[in-house]
Amino acid sequence: MTEPTTTEKVAAANEAALTLANESGEARDVALHAVADALMANEERILAANETDVAAAKELLAAGDYTQALVDRLKLSPGKIASIAEMVRSVAEQDDPLGRTLSARRLDDDLELYELSVPLGVIGAVFESRPDALVQIAALSIKSGNAVILKGGSEASHSNRVLYEVIREAASELSDGWAQLIEAREDVDRLLSMDDSIDLLMPRGSSAFVRYIQTNTSIPVLGHTEGVCHVYVDEAADLGTAEAVALDAKVQYPAVCNAVETLLIHEAAAEAFLPSMAARYRDAGVELRGDERTRAIVEVDAATDADWTTEYGDLVLAVKVVDSLDDAVAHVNENGSKHTDSILTENADRAARFMRGVDSASVFHNASTRFADGYRFGLGAEVGISTGKTHARGPVGLEGLTTYKYYLEGDGQTVGTYAGEDATPFTHEELDGEWRPGHRSTE
Amino acid sequence: MTEPTTTEKVAAANEAALTLANESGEARDVALHAVADALMANEERILAANETDVAAAKELLAAGDYTQALVDRLKLSPGKIASIAEMVRSVAEQDDPLGRTLSARRLDDDLELYELSVPLGVIGAVFESRPDALVQIAALSIKSGNAVILKGGSEASHSNRVLYEVIREAASELSDGWAQLIEAREDVDRLLSMDDSIDLLMPRGSSAFVRYIQTNTSIPVLGHTEGVCHVYVDEAADLGTAEAVALDAKVQYPAVCNAVETLLIHEAAAEAFLPSMAARYRDAGVELRGDERTRAIVEVDAATDADWTTEYGDLVLAVKVVDSLDDAVAHVNENGSKHTDSILTENADRAARFMRGVDSASVFHNASTRFADGYRFGLGAEVGISTGKTHARGPVGLEGLTTYKYYLEGDGQTVGTYAGEDATPFTHEELDGEWRPGHRSTE
Numbered sequence: 001m002t003e004p005t006t007t008e009k010v011a012a013a014n015e016a017a018l019t020l021a022n023e024s025g026e027a028r029d030v031a032l033h034a035v036a037d038a039l040m041a042n043e044e045r046i047l048a049a050n051e052t053d054v055a056a057a058k059e060l061l062a063a064g065d066y067t068q069a070l071v072d073r074l075k076l077s078p079g080k081i082a083s084i085a086e087m088v089r090s091v092a093e094q095d096d097p098l099g100r101t102l103s104a105r106r107l108d109d110d111l112e113l114y115e116l117s118v119p120l121g122v123i124g125a126v127f128e129s130r131p132d133a134l135v136q137i138a139a140l141s142i143k144s145g146n147a148v149i150l151k152g153g154s155e156a157s158h159s160n161r162v163l164y165e166v167i168r169e170a171a172s173e174l175s176d177g178w179a180q181l182i183e184a185r186e187d188v189d190r191l192l193s194m195d196d197s198i199d200l201l202m203p204r205g206s207s208a209f210v211r212y213i214q215t216n217t218s219i220p221v222l223g224h225t226e227g228v229c230h231v232y233v234d235e236a237a238d239l240g241t242a243e244a245v246a247l248d249a250k251v252q253y254p255a256v257c258n259a260v261e262t263l264l265i266h267e268a269a270a271e272a273f274l275p276s277m278a279a280r281y282r283d284a285g286v287e288l289r290g291d292e293r294t295r296a297i298v299e300v301d302a303a304t305d306a307d308w309t310t311e312y313g314d315l316v317l318a319v320k321v322v323d324s325l326d327d328a329v330a331h332v333n334e335n336g337s338k339h340t341d342s343i344l345t346e347n348a349d350r351a352a353r354f355m356r357g358v359d360s361a362s363v364f365h366n367a368s369t370r371f372a373d374g375y376r377f378g379l380g381a382e383v384g385i386s387t388g389k390t391h392a393r394g395p396v397g398l399e400g401l402t403t404y405k406y407y408l409e410g411d412g413q414t415v416g417t418y419a420g421e422d423a424t425p426f427t428h429e430e431l432d433g434e435w436r437p438g439h440r441s442t443e
Numbered sequence: 444m445t446e447p448t449t450t451e452k453v454a455a456a457n458e459a460a461l462t463l464a465n466e467s468g469e470a471r472d473v474a475l476h477a478v479a480d481a482l483m484a485n486e487e488r489i490l491a492a493n494e495t496d497v498a499a500a501k502e503l504l505a506a507g508d509y510t511q512a513l514v515d516r517l518k519l520s521p522g523k524i525a526s527i528a529e530m531v532r533s534v535a536e537q538d539d540p541l542g543r544t545l546s547a548r549r550l551d552d553d554l555e556l557y558e559l560s561v562p563l564g565v566i567g568a569v570f571e572s573r574p575d576a577l578v579q580i581a582a583l584s585i586k587s588g589n590a591v592i593l594k595g596g597s598e599a600s601h602s603n604r605v606l607y608e609v610i611r612e613a614a615s616e617l618s619d620g621w622a623q624l625i626e627a628r629e630d631v632d633r634l635l636s637m638d639d640s641i642d643l644l645m646p647r648g649s650s651a652f653v654r655y656i657q658t659n660t661s662i663p664v665l666g667h668t669e670g671v672c673h674v675y676v677d678e679a680a681d682l683g684t685a686e687a688v689a690l691d692a693k694v695q696y697p698a699v700c701n702a703v704e705t706l707l708i709h710e711a712a713a714e715a716f717l718p719s720m721a722a723r724y725r726d727a728g729v730e731l732r733g734d735e736r737t738r739a740i741v742e743v744d745a746a747t748d749a750d751w752t753t754e755y756g757d758l759v760l761a762v763k764v765v766d767s768l769d770d771a772v773a774h775v776n777e778n779g780s781k782h783t784d785s786i787l788t789e790n791a792d793r794a795a796r797f798m799r800g801v802d803s804a805s806v807f808h809n810a811s812t813r814f815a816d817g818y819r820f821g822l823g824a825e826v827g828i829s830t831g832k833t834h835a836r837g838p839v840g841l842e843g844l845t846t847y848k849y850y851l852e853g854d855g856q857t858v859g860t861y862a863g864e865d866a867t868p869f870t871h872e873e874l875d876g877e878w879r880p881g882h883r884s885t886e
Contacts, residue, residue, distance in 0.1 A: 018776060022799050105821050111810065113820055120832050121802065195658065199832050215638065215661055220833040241855035248857030333461060344855075352880030355850055356465050359564065367554065367853030376861065377556055377849070378548050378871035389563050389642050389846045390663040391833040403832045406820070407798055410810030412684035412787075414691030418819065428821035437795030 006187045010122070010149060010197050012177040017121045017147035019175035025096035028142050031171040032092035035139065036085040038170035042162070043081050049162040050076040050131065057155055073129050074156055084132050091139040094380045097398040098145050104431035107408075108424065114407040114435035119145035120199040123401065124191050126151045126213060128205035131159035137202065138167050138179055140383055144401035149191060149198065151182040153205075192217035200391075200401070202384060207311070222400055224387040226311040227257030227339040229369040232328040232354065234345035235268035241366060242269075242344040243277050248368040249342070251284045255313050257385060258340050258372040262308060262318040264328045267293070270321045274298045286315045293321035308335040325350055329357035336360060338387045340372035340394075361387060361394030407435050449630045453565070453592060453640050455620040460564045460590035462618035468539035471585050474614040475535035478582065479528040481613035485605070486524050492605040493519040493574065500598055516572050517599055527575050534582040537823045540841040541588050547874035550851075551867065557850040557878035562588035563642040566844065567634050569594045569656060571648035574602035580645065581610050581622055583826055587844035592634060592641065594625040596648075635660035643834075643844070645827060650754070665843055667830040669754040670700030670782040672812040675771040675797065677788035678711035684809060685712075685787040686720050691811040692785070694727045698756050700828060701783050701815040705751060705761040707771045710736070713764045717741045729758045736764035751778040768793055772800035779803060781830045783815035783837075804830060804837030850878050 004012070039046070054075050060066035102115040123146045127133040134152055141148035152160040164181045171178070182191065191198060195218045203213040207225040214221050231249050233242045249260035265273055270293065278298040281288055288294075289303040300319065307318040308331070322328045332341050342364035343354040355363040362372040372395060374382025379397030386392050392400035417424050447455070482489070497518050503509035545558040566589045570576040577595055584591035595603040607624040614621070625634065634641060638661045646656040650668040657664050674692050676685045692703035708716055713736065721741040724731055731737075732746040743762065750761040751774070765771045775784050785807035786797040798806040805815040815838060817825025822840030829835050835843035860867050 018800065018802060021802070107814070107819065107821060111814075218658055218661055218664075220663060220831075221661075238855070244857055245855055248859050252857070252859050252862065348880050351852075357461065359461060359464070360848070362849040362851065364851040365853060367851050367856045368858050370858035371550070371554075371851060371853075371856070372849075376550065376858070376869065378550060378869065388663075393846050394849050403836050405803070406805040406815075406837050408805065408807040408810050408814060409794075410808060410814075412681070412688055412809050413814070414687055414695070414811045415813035415819070416691050416695050419695065426819065426821065437791050 006182055006190050009180040009182065010191075010194055013122045013147040013149055013180050014197050016175040016177035017119070020147055020178045021119045021121075021145050023145060023174060025098065027173065028096075028145060029092045031142050031174050032088055032139060034170040034173070035135075035142070035167050036088040036092075038166050039081055039085040039088065039135070042166045043078055046081060046159065046162050046166065047076060047078070049158040050074075052158040053131075053156050070129060070155070074131070074159070076131060076159065080132070084135050087132075087136060088139045091143050091381050094143060094398060097143070097402050101434040102404055104433055104435070106429045106431055107426050108413070108418075109427075110411045111413050112409045112431065114409070115404050116407055116435055117399075117402045118405045120401055120403050122147045122149065122198050124149045124151070124198045124201045124219070126188055126191070126201065126203045126205075128153040128209060129155055131156045131163055133204055134160050134163050135167065140381060140398065140401060141179070142171060142174065143381070144398050146401055147178045147180075149180045149182055151188055151191065154183075154185065157183060189216070192219065195219045204384070220391055221388065222384055222386050222392060222396060224257060224337070224339065224385050226337050227259070227385075228261050228309060228311050228335065228337040229258060229339050230262050230264055230332050230336060230341040231260045231369060232264040232332070232341070232343045233266065233269055233273055234325060234328075234343055234347070234350055234354075235266040236347035236350055237266075237269055237273075237344040238346050239269065239273050242273065243280060245342070245344055245366065245368050246277060247280055247284065249370055250281070250286055250317050251315065252368070252370055254315050256370075257311070258369050259313070260317065260369050261311055262320065262335070264320050264322050264331060265294075266325070266328070267321050267323055270294070270297055274319075281317065284315070286317055288317055288319050290319040291321060294319045311337070325353060326357075329354060332358050332360070338389075339385070340364065340369045342367060342369050361385075409435075449625055449633045452623040452625065453634070453637055456565045456590040456592055456623050457640050459618040459620035460562070463590055463621045464562045464564075464588050466588060466617060468541065470616065471539075471588065472535040474585050474617050475531055475582055477613040477616070478578075478585070478610050479531040479535075481609050482524055482528040482531065482578070482606075485609045486521055489524060489602065489605050489609065490519060490521070492601040493517075495601040496599050513572060513598070517574070517602070519574060519602065523575070527578050530575075530579060531582045534586050534824050537586060537841060540586070540845050544877040545847055547876055547878070549872045549874055550869050551856070551861075552870075553854045554856050555852045555874065557852070558847050559850055559878055560842075560845045561848045563844055563846050565590045565592065565641050567592045567594070567641045567644045567662070569631055569634070569644065569646045569648075571596040571652060572598055574599045574606055576647055577603050577606050578610065583824060583841065583844060584622070585614060585617065586824070587841050589844055590621045590623075592623045592625055594631060594634065597626075597628065600626060632659070635662065638662045647827070663834060664831065665827055665829050665835060665839060667700060667780070667782065667828050669780050670702070670828075671704050671752060671754050671778065671780040672701060672782050673705050673707055673775045673779055673784040674703045674812060675707040675775070675784070675786045676709060676712055676716055677768060677771075677786055677790070677793055677797075678709040679790035679793055680709075680712055680716075680787040681789050682712065682716050685716065686723060688785065688787055688809065688811050689720060690723055690727065692813055693724070693729055693760050694758065695811070695813055697758050699813075700754070701812050702756070703760065703785075703812050704754055705763065705778070707763050707765050707774060708737075709768070709771070710764050710766055713737070713740055717762075724760065727758070729760055731760055731762050733762040734764060737762045754780070768796060769800075772797060775801050775803070781832075782828070783807065783812045785810060785812050804828075852878075
């Protein structure tokens with residue numbers, strides 16, 4: 001039997017999506033628990049495949065073509081597999097994102113419109129290295145009733161293949177074909193061109209990788225390239241609070257996209273704030289790069305223009321003194337990545353000006369940028385963080401993998417009745433009920 | 444003074460968008476009424492420019508390069524200008540789509556998250572012929588707080604230029620530069636490549652035109668190429684009801700995208716339904732094209748494969764007899780355009796099966812497909828109908844031109860407190876309040 005082509009796999013996913021969309025929430029949760037069980041039961045098989053990938057990566061490491069961090073990310077262990085299985089169970093515990101009545105309206109007697117949440121259809125997931133990404137994306141797809149095309153990095157190909165087989169076998173009660181594995185690099189460009197049959201792309205990887213996907217497809221993309229986040233210490237800030245938040249935003253986990261990369265300080269606060277703040281950053285191992293006015297107050301290296309737009313993802317921070325709140329807003333809008341930006345101030349009106357003025361997905365007042373996260377926001381399972389503005393913005397929960405569909409229940413109405421000179425008027429009355437099969441379900 | 448380049452115009456729109464986003468609802472409505480007044484006051488100037496366009500179109504008509512319908516669509520009159528001004532006032536009457544609190548959640552004491560509706564930013568509108576499209580898009584942009592790049596068809600260039608000037612002068616209280624006119628055809632491709640500075644494209648025109656836009660940009664597109672809508676008469680249909688709805692769906696306004704193009708009939712209903720239905724269609728001037736089983740019952744031309752995927756936009760209808768409800772669903776999913784499809788049946792469970800199974804934006808039970816419309820749905824001003832699945836689907840109101848932004852109000856919280864062994868738990872309690880400047884606004 002020859003391996004199906006990418007086109008055939010995507011067609012099969014489209015076919016499967018129509019059935020999967022109508023599986024009950026219970027059936028999808030049963031499948032998720034079956035996947036978790038199967039991951040545990042197939043530990044040896046998964047670890048054996050993973051060893052092959054890790055061995056190849058170590059050869060590249062020895063040849064200087066790979067970093068230890070990449071090898072670590074690739075490597076699975078019994079403990080890691082258990083935590084991946086646990087993650088799958090936690091996805092099952094989430095509220096069902098499907099079949100919810102988002103709005104309901106009576107257009108006229110016996111003519112009722114319902115807006116229901118439904119799956120998008122087929123998701124294309126393209127990700128690098130970590131094999132746990134495959135499991136997480138598959139689990140989110142099951143929960144949200146979407147078929148999924150999985151394309152992992154070649155460095156994890158053996159791990160991915162086995163994980164895919166385990167998942168597909170375990171979830172075989174769902175419509176066959178709901179998950180499809182793509183392995184050749186050249187198939188990515190094929191996927192990017194399939195705007196008729198893929199409803200959403202979820203790229204995960206480096207900024208350059210996500211950027212490449214975003215600019216080479218007309219399929220909607222859920223993701224973010226980078227997080228150049230700001231903390232702005234206003235003239236009306238409580239400096240103790242500002243110090244604690246600015247420290248947390250940089251050092252609590254510097255590698256992630258919601259860590260702060262540039263600290264802005266109102267000139268009226270700079271002299272009082274910077275010396276003590278700089279000392280705390282120095283104690284925490286943070287390298288500071290300042291503009292001229294910063295360097296007139298504390299001894300740090302000079303920042304270049306590139307520093308204002310760089311996501312360090314590390315213990316490095318650019319620091320700038322600004323003339324005013326408006327200048328802070330302008331700096332953020334010009335140099336930021338529309339991700340997350342926070343103002344420290346005790347003045348509510350100034351906070352509101354900053355939050356309204358900054359064109360980012362998340363704008364915070366007296367809180368660390370690190371709160372920008374689906375779990376902390378209370379969205380449940382995090383699908384990703386989006387810096388795009390349409391469909392889903394900022395931290396995205398399972399809702400980001402759904403869309404809606406209008407159900408209209410009538411009893412034979414024609415538009416002719418509502419048009420022309422003797423037109424019957426619409427009532428357009430909001431309803432509280434949920435859609436149930438059959439007409440006049442809210443009565 | 445030289446005309447700014449397209450890049451400069453788009454940059455100016457981005458700059459203006461930041462200010463426009465924070466204009467009050469009242470200021471935006473005042474601007475809309477000023478635009479309506481200015482259209483009436485400048486009637487002569489507008490008609491003079493329009494005459495130039497119409498004269499050129501008539502020359503093309505005489506040379507056989509243009510149709511009378513296109514000339515009619517281009518032509519403005521005092522009555523038409525009055526109705527355009529009225530449309531602008533009706534947009535002003537809509538509820539403000541901005542600043543609404545879409546959700547609110549207490550993450551912990553004094554740490555409150557608000558999801559607020561905000562404008563997308565910069566919309567690119569590319570449209571053909573009708574000069575009223577320019578005014579309508581500009582009005583929707585003002586109401587939704589978006590800056591807009593307007594590119595009309597060259598056949599309406601004089602009308603568009605004057606309408607643009609009148610609108611921009613009238614709305615000069617808003618941030619300057621919120622509307623930009625682009626006139627050269629080659630600038631369209633430039634716009635399509637500006638995914639960093641245009642947030643949404645709204646194409647209006649032929650299917651081929653919209654399709655070209657969709658496949659040549661990575662900017663999100665709100666629109667639809669075609670409407671291949673279905674009416675399915677089930678075995679459990681009330682045949683009188685079915686006849687009335689199927690007739691309305693075709694003849695009430697055949698040129699629009701929500702008119703039916705293919706009629707499907709369950710084989711058990713075909714003999715009883717088709718003769719009388721065909722007679723009524725014939726009386727209404729509808730040309731029928733049937734499959735073999737249809738032609739065994741009524742005398743109509745043979746349908747070819749192309750008929751099942753054609754949007755006639757005219758008094759033509761394809762007719763097919765199907766074996767079962769599942770076959771009807773499969774036919775719609777295979778040949779339709781995910782727009783609007785309706786089942787006629789007295790059996791609620793069968794209706795639910797059809798509505799769940801059909802992957803279209805609008806699925807109807809015992810109602811004409813012609814109800815798929817923003818006004819009839821009660822969405823207020825219609826921005827367009829989308830057959831895409833992300834961001835906005837089906838008939839789209841002003842909400843489709845908005846996105847959301849997360850506001851987090853804290854009093855100095857750090858993520859470190861909520862991480863690690865002694866982590867404070869989040870409360871994640873839903874709130875009813877609306878965001879107001881300042882902290883603890885819901886108390």
